[in-house]
Amino acid sequence: MQIKQKPIHIRKIIEIVVVVLLIVAALTFGYVSGVSQGEKNTKNIIVQGVTNPQKNESPISFDQFWEVWNLLKTKYVSKEGAGDNQKLLFGAIDGLVGSLKDPYTTFFPPQEAKSFSDEISGQFGGIGAEIGLDKQGRLIVIAPLKDTPAERAGLKAGDRIVQIDTLDTTGLSSEEAVKHIRGERGTKVTLMIIHDEKEGEKKVEITRDIIQVPTLEFKLVNNEGKEDSRGSIAYIKLDNFYEKAPSLFQQAAIKTILLGAKGIVLDLRNNPGGYLDGAQSIAGWFLPKNDLVVSEAFQDPALTQKLFSQGPSSLDNKPVVVLINKGSASASEILAGALQDHKKATLVGEKSFGKGTVQEVIPLKEGMLKVTIAHWLTPNGNLIDKNGIQPDITFTEPASTTPVGTDPWMEQAITVLVEKMK
Numbered sequence: 001m002q003i004k005q006k007p008i009h010i011r012k013i014i015e016i017v018v019v020v021l022l023i024v025a026a027l028t029f030g031y032v033s034g035v036s037q038g039e040k041n042t043k044n045i046i047v048q049g050v051t052n053p054q055k056n057e058s059p060i061s062f063d064q065f066w067e068v069w070n071l072l073k074t075k076y077v078s079k080e081g082a083g084d085n086q087k088l089l090f091g092a093i094d095g096l097v098g099s100l101k102d103p104y105t106t107f108f109p110p111q112e113a114k115s116f117s118d119e120i121s122g123q124f125g126g127i128g129a130e131i132g133l134d135k136q137g138r139l140i141v142i143a144p145l146k147d148t149p150a151e152r153a154g155l156k157a158g159d160r161i162v163q164i165d166t167l168d169t170t171g172l173s174s175e176e177a178v179k180h181i182r183g184e185r186g187t188k189v190t191l192m193i194i195h196d197e198k199e200g201e202k203k204v205e206i207t208r209d210i211i212q213v214p215t216l217e218f219k220l221v222n223n224e225g226k227e228d229s230r231g232s233i234a235y236i237k238l239d240n241f242y243e244k245a246p247s248l249f250q251q252a253a254i255k256t257i258l259l260g261a262k263g264i265v266l267d268l269r270n271n272p273g274g275y276l277d278g279a280q281s282i283a284g285w286f287l288p289k290n291d292l293v294v295s296e297a298f299q300d301p302a303l304t305q306k307l308f309s310q311g312p313s314s315l316d317n318k319p320v321v322v323l324i325n326k327g328s329a330s331a332s333e334i335l336a337g338a339l340q341d342h343k344k345a346t347l348v349g350e351k352s353f354g355k356g357t358v359q360e361v362i363p364l365k366e367g368m369l370k371v372t373i374a375h376w377l378t379p380n381g382n383l384i385d386k387n388g389i390q391p392d393i394t395f396t397e398p399a400s401t402t403p404v405g406t407d408p409w410m411e412q413a414i415t416v417l418v419e420k421m422k
Contacts, residue, residue, distance in 0.1 A: 130272035272332070
């Protein structure tokens with residue numbers, strides 16, 4: 001007896017149906033997965049001449065930009081000048097950045113970007129002065145550095161620079177000014193400055209040199225402010241907050257403790273700033289651990305960062321007077337503001353410069369962008385930028401008749417400190 005098998009074609013049909021179902025399932029899974037990834041990683045494709053509104057922003061048409069571009073290409077008298085597309089593009093980017101009216105946000109074309117990188121990487125030839133813009137956008141000396149051609153030529157914090165050689169500085173950015181002021185060692189640059197509006201313009205010729213930035217001076221002084229190896233007051237003059245500042249300040253702090261100083265005068269006059277972590281590190285010698293030193297406020301409030309004291313707090317119990325002037329800027333304002341807000345020091349002098357912003361340097365495909373990304377706030381939430389730090393005791397610049405070799409600012413600081421030490 002024979003057993004009959006099921007027709008072979010039915011088995012095939014079943015196999016084909018299973019395969020089709022598996023293929024459909026795979027395609028469905030791939031589609032859903034692709035849509036999900038696409039929503040997470042959306043890419044905007046920008047087409048020249050076509051409006052490309054960003055999320056949550058009103059649509060902006062670039063028609064007028066391209067209209068002006070084409071008019072320059074066809075109408076401008078110099079075909080050679082308007083024919084340089086790269087130059088036109090860089091000019092457009094520069095105008096875009098300039099519209100923010102922020103002296104610290106700057107676009108560097110490739111060659112200037114290289115020069116900027118070279119300058120911040122080591123020693124450079126120049127006059128030794130920190131340059132910036134005041135509230136009116138005028139070029140000024142923030143602070144001359146100690147023992148540099150600028151200081152020896154008599155430049156002072158707050159001096160307006162109206163001309164560099166034959167170049168009028170009106171509308172000039174601080175970076176552009178620095179580029180013209182710096183140069184090879186031994187060469188000369190002539191500055192036209194205004195120290196006092198009543199005195200008018202004054203021409204100052206300065207010979208450039210290799211600038212090696214000083215950092216710290218330490219000495220013991222007595223109650224009259226005179227240097228004395230057995231004095232009870234530690235005088236610490238901090239010139240900047242660059243890489244050597246924290247280690248040099250550590251040495252000064254240890255000397256202050258070992259030599260038995262009863263009080264401290266911290267001189268931040270004409271200190272243009274430096275690295276943020278330097279200010280945080282030095283503040284830690286005066287403030288208890290985990291006390292707030294400064295806040296960084298970004299465009300997105302959720303990104304706000306707070307920097308706290310890391311200790312060792314070894315100078316926490318000593319009376320402190322901090323000297324500041326209009327040449328005290330950036331990191332020096334952070335330190336002064338932190339000590340003032342936590343009532344760890346009395347500030348004597350004049351209102352500081354008011355440079356309280358954070359910049360990030362971003363390399364581009366061609367060139368570089370230095371952009372302001374955050375504001376600095378003191379522990380009490382006070383905005384440093386453009387406001388500066390107001391001293392507890394105001395002491396303005398003394399008259400020019402002050403005897404040579406005397407320092408009325410220092411004398412005032414000593415008077416205040418001696419009273420605090422009683």
